[in-house]
Amino acid sequence: MSQPDDDRSAAFGDTGEAAVLAEFLGYKREAIINKVADLPDAVAHSAGVPSGTSLAWLIKHLTASERLWFGGATIDEWEALSILDANETVADLVADYRRATQESDAIIAGxxxxxxxxxxxxxxxxxxxxxxxxxxxxxxxxxHAGHADILREQIDGAVGR
Known part of the structure; x- marks a missing residue:
């Protein structure tokens, strides 16, 4: 997915509300992924704020959210799905998030x-x-993309999408 500098997505224009909403959601999903894609696992798991939030946890939480709202996971499952295991790699978290978003996209398409x-x-x-x-x-x-921006900037000064 391209990420234009002016935040206008590929669906900018008369493509219909559903397409625009789906494009905005996809754009933000990719922004989250880009914040963790090149980080070592230990760094991505490190809490950047006193609440314990880490970039790895944000990916895990959003994966669970996709499965709750689109996939029909139960609230109890959502809570369990949101728990970050210290052994989960960034690559595995991102792959699972991508699977969840693909599952969601199939539901949205219907x-x-x-x-x-x-x-x-x-x-x-x-x-x-x-x-x-x-x-x-x-x-x-x-x-959560905004949270990820701040956490990533604290880690290594990286800013932007």
């Missing part, structure tokens, strides 16, 4: 109406429209 209520919350997540879920994941991913 949504023909963003106003449709995704009325299957046996997983205990809140009932919501497809649009709301897309917006929620864009916001969640963008929020």
């Amino acid at each position: 949504w023909t109406d963003l106003d449709q209520v995704i009325d299957e919350p046996p997983n205990a997540r809140p009932r919501a429209t497809a649009r709301w879920i897309m917006q929620h994941l864009i916001s969640e991913t963008a929020r």
Whole structure:
């Protein structure tokens, strides 16, 4: 996925709301991946703030979020899926995140109406429209991309996408 300097995605223009939302979500997903892609595992696992948040944990958390909101993981599974194992490599975390986003993208591609209520919350997540879920994941991913920007800058001064 290209990442233009002016933040306009490939879907900029009259491609439809669903395509624009999917492109924004994909753009933020790649921003997160780019923040950890070249880091040694120990560095990615190091907490950069007193709360214990690390770049590796952000990837793990977003993977679980994708599976909760799009894939139907239960809340209990989401909590378990969010726990970072010290032995998980950056490569494994990124590969699992990519798998989760591909699974999500397949579900998104099947949504023909963003106003449709995704009325299957046996997983205990809140009932919501497809649009709301897309917006929620864009916001969640963008929020954590900002955290990743700060953590990465603290590690080695790297800034930008």
